[in-house]
Amino acid sequence: MTLVVHGELAGNVKDADRGLSQKLLAVMESRRQGRHIHVVDAAGYSDLLFGAPAVCRSLKMQGAGVTVVAEVGDGVFGGPFDRIGLRNRGVGLADGRLLGRGTPGHEKLLARLVERVLGHRLIEARAPARRGPQFDIGWVGGRTAYGAWAVSPAQLRGDGASPIVDAILHIGTSLRGFYRPGTFQPVVVVDDGVQMPSAPLDRAASSAGILLSRTSDLSGGVAR
Structure with a gap:
């Protein structure tokens, strides 16, 4: 796995006990072990479809979920x-x-x-x-x-x-x-x-x- 698109998730793609995306949990664990996996948001995925570069997003645990870390320059x-x-x-x-x-x-x-x-x-x-x-x-x-x-x-x-x-x-x-x-x-x-x-x-x-x-x-x- 080299790329994950972060978006709304439902059904059996979530970890049953924690309610988190199985893929995002795998991404965080892989990054901790030094193997980088790119994560893009919906806007980044749209950019890739148009042949434009997409920003690789950082992730953090927030409460019972995983969120994208806000960065200076988001949107511009x-x-x-x-x-x-x-x-x-x-x-x-x-x-x-x-x-x-x-x-x-x-x-x-x-x-x-x-x-x-x-x-x-x-x-x-x-x-x-x-x-x-x-x-x-x-x-x-x-x-x-x-x-x-x-x-x-x-x-x-x-x-x-x-x-x-x-x-x-x-x-x-x-x-x-x-x-x-x-x-x-x-x-x-x-x-x-x-x-x-x-x-x-x-x-x-x-x-x-x-x-x-x-x-x-x-x-x-x-x-x-």
């Missing part, structure tokens, strides 16, 4: 960060026009962002969940999950505020239902040459709960 993180997957992702018209995805300028900024995050040895870079906000790279800092978007619109006017405001509003729309203060922090990373903060940028970022940053501002796994 998918599998490990994958450079090839990031490079080969599809780019929608809105992402290309508002975020600059697919342009040379965006690719350069994205490369700096990725190297800055991966440069911290204690950070495990994560990819977005298949059905979550499609940031470029994610990581955990303390008890907060960060998801960072590199934003480099093709045409910047003046101080560059207006196109980036549009990008922030676009990202904010994708965050509906996912932004939870203190648990998930979206970050917009812009080029060093962009003048910030400015009133329009501040208002747009504040309304969407987004943190504005440059790659040089990312330190120790916490954007500031």
Whole structure:
């Protein structure tokens, strides 16, 4: 046995005395003996069916049952960060026009962002969940999950505020239902040459709960 899907169980799949899943009991015993068995939840199983990576879940005894251990980033993180997957992702018209995805300028900024995050040895870079906000790279800092978007619109006017405001509003729309203060922090990373903060940028970022940053501002796994 190498994979178990954790879900609702009934009937004779349960241990008669303890009321627990026989398979999950076997998983916990196998893990204690050093033989790892992957466990995915219903969302992870759906990801596997779509060819996406699934998070392997930790288990714990809780009362008379076995539960999945809640982890920072649940609902927004998918599998490990994958450079090839990031490079080969599809780019929608809105992402290309508002975020600059697919342009040379965006690719350069994205490369700096990725190297800055991966440069911290204690950070495990994560990819977005298949059905979550499609940031470029994610990581955990303390008890907060960060998801960072590199934003480099093709045409910047003046101080560059207006196109980036549009990008922030676009990202904010994708965050509906996912932004939870203190648990998930979206970050917009812009080029060093962009003048910030400015009133329009501040208002747009504040309304969407987004943190504005440059790659040089990312330190120790916490954007500031």
